[in-house]
Amino acid sequence: MSNIATPSLKIAVVIPAYKVGSHILGVINKIGPEVSRIYVVDDCCPEGSGAQVKETCTDERVKVIRNSENQGVGGAVIIGYKAAIAEGMDIIVKVDGDGQMNPDLISDFVAPIAGGEADYTKGNRFFDLEEIHVMPKMRLFGNAVLSFMTKLSSGYWDLFDPTNGYTAIHRDVARHLPFSKISHRYFFETDMLFRLNTLRAVVVDIPMNAKYGDEVSNLKISKIIGEFLFKHIRNFAKRIFYNYYLRDMSIASIELPLGIIMLVFGVVFGSYHWITSSQAGVATPVGTVMLAALPVIIGLQFILAFLAYDISTTPRRPLHRNKNQQYL
Incomplete structure (x- = not known):
């Protein structure tokens, strides 16, 4: 465990309770004891989790917030973020209340932010390949698919395990997030990455082990793949527009559309002539084949060049670094 406790650093923990x-x-x-405040956000829990904590918990750091209507895990976390910001907390850690996330790791999540190396940290259960065998196979496959989609939509190509909800964020970064636009349901963690990229925030994975007990997950990957796919495509389009056309222009701004146009032209042109030749019972002329293949090859090269550029521009300079020197 990293030693990050300093007199001036105030750490808060948000626990969505449902x-x-x-x-x-x-x-x-x-x-x-490194944590100064614990926000338990009762998201209109039918079990009365918030009331249970109020009645039986004697920890003076705990503050219970109850939603009159269910907001979803994202909505509950955002309410916790706002409360922590209002009370002047410096770093806000989100921990689930189902026991899957080890609170002993809080210092590990806080250390890169306190050290000025990151703006946001998140857990990665896939770091130790010897440990991931405990994860259910369907969940393992679903997370792999979601991770690839998240890389495309968020621009954080070096991250994995996007649905992992064990996270920490610096207050100065959280204050600039458009809370009203962030998804309040299960897409919250991945939507957060997209929003962080638009701010050019530095995000770091924190290795952790997968832990499963008698808790029941409310996330059914088989039911949300379609919804996630649509939202990832939407976020990818927004990110490309924001980063490559609205805020900045680069060679990649030309490579992507040119690559797509050439690829589509080659595929459509080649398919049309292949179908026409097949119906006529004659071989497609070599010149026609080359005229179709060349745009496809060049288009793929342009798209790969764009991806290489996109990967190389992953944010590396923390937003809060200068403001955080007092903690070093």
């Missing part, structure tokens, strides 16, 4: 009545008190009890 159907976690049997686990949340154990999670709170494991949170160390």
Whole structure:
């Protein structure tokens, strides 16, 4: 565990509470003294998790916030973020209340932010290949698919495990997030990455082990793949427009549209002549084949060049670094 406790650094933990009545008190009890405030956000929990914490928890750091209507995990976390910002917390850690996330790792998530190396940290259960065998195979496959889509839509090509909700963020970065536009449901974690990229925030993965007990996950990957795919395509289009045409222009701004145009032309032109030749029972002329193949090859090269440029421009300079020198 990293030693990040300093007199001037105030760390808050946000715990969204929904159907976690049997686990949340154990999670709170494991949170160390480096944390100044714990926000339990009862997201209109049918088990009354918030009331349970209020009645039985004696930890003075705990503050219970209850939503009158269910906002989803993202909505609950955003409410916790706003409360932490209002109370002047410096770094805000999000921990689930179901016991899957080890509170002993809080210092590991905070250290890169306190050290001026990152604006946002998130867990990665895939770092240790010897440990991921405990993860259900369907969930493992779903996370791999979602991770690839997230790389495309968010621009953080060096990150994995996008649905991992164990995160930490610096207050000065959180203050600039458009909370009203961020998805409030299960797309919250991946939408956060897209929003962070538009701010050019530095995001770092924190290795952690997968942990599964008797808790039941509300996330069914098989049911949300379609919804996630649509939202990833939307965010990808927005990110490309924001980063390559609205705020800046580069060679990549030309490579992507030119590559797509040439690829589409080659595929359509080649398919048309192949179908026509097949119906006529004659071989497609070599010149026609080359005229179709050449744009496809060149188009793919332009698209690959764009991807190489996009990967190389992953944010590397933390937004809050200058403001955070007092903590070093």
